[in-house]
Amino acid sequence: MITFIIKGLLRDRHRSLFPVIMVTIGVFITVFFQAFMGGILTDMVDSTARFSTGHVKIMSRAYMENEDQLPNDLALTGVDAIMQDLKQKYPDITWVKRIKYGGLLDIPDENGETRSQGAVAGFGVDLHNPKSTEISTLNIANSIVSGRMPDKPGEILISDEMARDLKIALGDKATLISSTMFGSMAIYNFKVVGTIKFGIPMMDRGAMIADISDIQEALNMEDAAGEILGYLPGGVYDDKVCAKIADNFNAGYTDNESGFAPVMSKLQEISGLSDYLALANNMASTIAMIFVIIMSIVLWNAGLLGGLRRYGEVGVRLAIGEHKGHVYSSLLVESVAIGLVGSVIGTGIGLMMAYWMQTKGWDFSNTMKNVNMMIPLVFRARITSVTYYIGFFPGLISTLLGTALAGVGIYKRQTASLFKELET
Amino acid sequence: MKNGQLITITDMVKDYPIGKGYFRALEDINLTIGEGEFAGLVGPSGSGKTTLLNIIGSLDVPSKGDANVLGHSIGQLNARQSAQLRNHHLGFIFQTYNLLPVYNVFENVELPLLLLKMEKNKRYELVNQALDWVGLQDKRKSRPAQLSGGECQRVSIARAMVKQPKIVLADEPTANLDAENSHNILQTMETLNRDLKTTFIFATHDEKVIQYLHRKISLFDGKVAKDEQVKK
Incomplete structure (x- = not known):
């Protein structure tokens, strides 16, 4: 049955190409945006650490x-x-x-x-x-x-x-x-x-x-x-390690009330960077969530349109004895295939574009002459492990969710009307 | 089932709710249909032909009375059991063929066997056999859009017959066909009925179909007005 479904998908471009393009675009935007925004924020934090705060x-x-x-x-x-x-x-x-x-x-x-x-x-x-x-x-x-x-x-x-x-x-x-x-x-x-x-x-x-x-x-x-x-070794900030070091260091001076006594702060506590870092940490999940919601709605609508196109097909399948649950699950299988293909292509394109932006960067020097932040003039994307799956799973989930919502109509169909419906 | 009777309908009533009341589509239906019959439900529009066909095909349930099809009381079946009954024992032929446009002739005919989870070799054997019955071996790779109306309906017959069901239900199967194609289709079905002992039940008011019927069950205002065997 899976082969049968895949054949149908490959042959019916309305059923496959359009949703695949939708998912691809969504995943691409998510992957690229995450890498680009992550790159800017990481560069900003990195610059701040190097020039101003250390870890x-x-x-x-x-x-x-x-x-x-x-x-x-x-x-x-x-x-x-x-x-x-x-x-x-x-x-x-x-x-x-x-x-x-x-x-x-x-x-x-x-x-x-x-x-x-x-x-x-x-x-x-x-x-x-x-x-x-x-x-x-x-x-x-x-x-x-x-x-x-x-x-x-x-x-x-x-x-x-x-x-x-x-x-x-x-x-x-x-x-x-x-x-x-x-x-x-x-x-x-x-x-x-x-x-x-x-x-x-x-x-x-x-x-x-x-x-x-x-x-x-x-x-x-x-x-x-x-x-x-x-x-820290390797130049990579680790909040937990830094917090532990700072706590240990500061514990040695708790009895010293002098204003000249040393005090250690970690990167996140200095210059309001905690907000930026929190933003950086939350950005990935926020982007993914927005993507899932938007894409689910879009694919839900695409699924509804597809459902209208395939009204006859579903009717015949129900009439000849395919159970509603089986029809529904076959639509979900289709959506998984579409989601996989779209997510893989979207992630691939997103990674390529992110890599290009990581290598070449985007020069904003003309527009940032008066900026008072530790922010580089050339914005660069940064590909991290998150970049590889930030779009992939939302792409898959939103396709599945959109189809699941659109396919609910199958359960509302009355088999008693099938002969009449299939006459038209 | 007793004495080769595949369908036994007893004191059956079918009501459809309309507002606070109901519309009685079928009333006091008592019928038996045996193995190998070539029967038609005949009557004008609104006489209850399709409603009766729906109940025999386990697509709908009686409001009162009993419709027993192949030993199953239709009113007692849940949705999954109804689907299983249709899947294993009933074939359907529609007025507008309803072939799946993205699949070729072979694949359209193969679909019911896929739902039965039949192994590949057996499927191929049965599909080829069904295509031989309807004379469409040479069109096995064609898509529905490349076929004439008559050929599409023959594919539809092959799809209904491929699993060799006990009963085939056909709702106005010649409504979209010209006279020549109608006769070809009906001759094909008559041959299959004779050779395979498959019971065919038509819902029709088409004279071309009626002249082929071996049993004519006339419905009028939801009641069986006449039930007659036709001598051939």
Whole structure:
């Protein structure tokens, strides 16, 4: 009987092609949308982790409360001891210290007078240590537009956009005007050895990258840092692991009521990222549910139309002794076949398009110049294990559900009217 | 069943509810139809022919009285049992053929055997035999749309006969056919009746069919007005 049903499906394009196309389109959209939205959100979270929060982040309690102001006067002290302790307790985790700072970058002319000046949002990171992971974490080497990596004290990278705006050339002297950890004015001379573009609008507007030891010296932050970041092995965030580490770490400071006592937060707790991550986690199931509902309604209607077309066929089958349940189940078998074919094709096309979008990306740089989020300029899809089944099962279920609803009419048919019905 | 009687109808009444009342479609029907009969329910429109055919075919149930078909009291059967009775023992021929358009002649005839879950070799044997009976071996791969009306009705006969049922019920089988095709069809059915002892029961008011009947059961206003054997 299955062969008989499949033959009918293959020969009757109204019965097979139209529903298969419907399912294929629905599954394709679901697969591609999940991969694309997932890619954007993951990139956003990933960028945030790399540039701002790490997977876990240690700050002083007071610093954390005013983090947006980059209050280096509230920075962590005794950082080397904390780092050593962390490396001993959690050797698999990569621990890095950073100083974020704001200030003015003054570019003098040959007479030492200000030629141009601009605001900078700077990073003091470990650039000179050959074992440092910061160059790869922040993708610094690959983001250099012109010049080279700083390899001597006093050398800096600045954003390419700022270099153009302030007409800064490689080798130019640049003076950072900021405030020290103790509140006094900090003036420190650097040499621009390269320009950089991260592809993240917020970072590319006025970034200044210097070695952390230079910044510590410039801002009088000896053995101090604004924050210590921890990255899990493989660079993949795991909320449970991070929560456990943070709880353990914070438990050691519960008796310390000082505002300068360190406190560890996990990625989800920082910068409102929990909402984004929750959105990312819920997106797959939300898309799948919407798809199932919409496609079920569409396929229900398609099934009703098909039922009208096949009214005679069903009538004959009932008349010659096929039980209603058998007719109904044969329609369900048809729908499973249609759902399987449509879901496989839709998933295949969706994966291909997602792969293309993962490789090539979609450049939004022209429309995102003023965005203040850690979001990349090129949106890329990301194929995960979920992408392989996010559309497949909803495609199958909605086809089955749509047919199941449409096929209920079979049970309402009166066999007593079959002769009359089949005369027309 | 006794003495070769396949159908025994006793004091049967069929009412259809209309509003608060009912319409009596059949009244006081008493009939017996035996094995190998070539009988017709004859009468004008509204006389109750199709209603009676429906009940004999276990597509409907009597309101009162009893209709016993092949030892089964139709009123006592549930939907599944009715379907099984039709599937195993009854064949149906419709006025408009009702062949499945996406299947070829062979597959249309094969359908009732698939429902009986018969093995492939046996199915092929029986379908080929049925196509031989109706002379359509050369059209076995054709789709219904490629056949004439007469050929479609012959496929319909093959489909009804393929499982070699005890009873074949035909509702106005020649209504859509010209005279020549009608005679061909009726001759085919008459031959099958004679050779296989299959009981044929027609519901018709077509004179072409009536002249072939061996027994004419005339219905009028839901009652059997006359029941006569026709000498051939």
